[in-house]
Amino acid sequence: xxxxxxxxxxxxxxxxxxxxxxxxxxxxxxxxxxxxxxxxxxxxxxxxxxxxxxxxxxxxxxxxxxxxxxxxxxxxxxxxxxxxxxxxxxxxxxxxxxxxxxxxxxxxxxxxx
Amino acid sequence: xxxxxxxxxxxxxxxxxxxxxxxxxxxxxxxxxxxxxxxxxxxxxxxxxxxxxxxxxxxxxxxxxxxxxxxxxxxxxxxxxxxxxxxxxxxxxxxxxxxxxxxxxxxxxxxx
Numbered sequence: 001x002x003x004x005x006x007x008x009x010x011x012x013x014x015x016x017x018x019x020x021x022x023x024x025x026x027x028x029x030x031x032x033x034x035x036x037x038x039x040x041x042x043x044x045x046x047x048x049x050x051x052x053x054x055x056x057x058x059x060x061x062x063x064x065x066x067x068x069x070x071x072x073x074x075x076x077x078x079x080x081x082x083x084x085x086x087x088x089x090x091x092x093x094x095x096x097x098x099x100x101x102x103x104x105x106x107x108x109x110x111x112x113x
Numbered sequence: 114x115x116x117x118x119x120x121x122x123x124x125x126x127x128x129x130x131x132x133x134x135x136x137x138x139x140x141x142x143x144x145x146x147x148x149x150x151x152x153x154x155x156x157x158x159x160x161x162x163x164x165x166x167x168x169x170x171x172x173x174x175x176x177x178x179x180x181x182x183x184x185x186x187x188x189x190x191x192x193x194x195x196x197x198x199x200x201x202x203x204x205x206x207x208x209x210x211x212x213x214x215x216x217x218x219x220x221x222x223x224x225x
Binding site for chain 2: 031033035040041042043044045048050058090092094096101102104105106107
């Protein structure tokens with residue numbers, strides 16, 4: 001693994017189903033983030049984690065949950081998907097040393113029907 | 114609350130023309146400003162940040178605290194500059210200030 005990876009690349013999901021998007025980084029970054037990207041709305045923060053064991057809510061957290069059991073992994077779960085959650089989801093990570101550059105994964109394109 | 118405004122959703126210029134992508138911000142403290150770029154079918158990547166005062170791929174951006182702006186400029190646009198550009202703001206290091214607030218993005222198209 002090099003950098004930050006996400007899985008799956010894309011997914012079509014029936015409304016009401018549960019879905020977990022995976023994110024893994026090998027850069028030993030303390031902080032990780034989940035964004036959704038929607039046309040005309042830009043990138044909006046869903047949840048974040050400043051260090052393993054802690055998480056926080058972003059701008060649009062409703063309908064999503066996260067966990068941070070270790071430094072490398074930061075899965076995003078949709079407990080019961082709805083069509084408005086159709087989006088492209090990006091995971092990112094950064095150090096907490098002050099430089100704040102975030103490194104992004106390739107994204108997951110999710111369609112909820 | 115912090116906010117980033119990119120007033121132009123779309124910007125189209127011809128190759129060789131100057132380009133300026135506008136970004137204005139609202140933040141009560143001392144912000145850190147960034148420009149991220151997303152080329153077609155690629156992941157977002159950092160283009161430049163104001164504290165580095167650098168020029169990347171011919172692009173520059175100056176933080177103007179009086180006008181609360183961080184416009185991205187390039188004197189001669191190239192076709193390979195066509196991409197989605199996002200301005201982003203961080204409240205600085207420490208505490209919960211690692212988060213970035215992104216603008217809605219500007220899609221730049223450079224025509225031949």
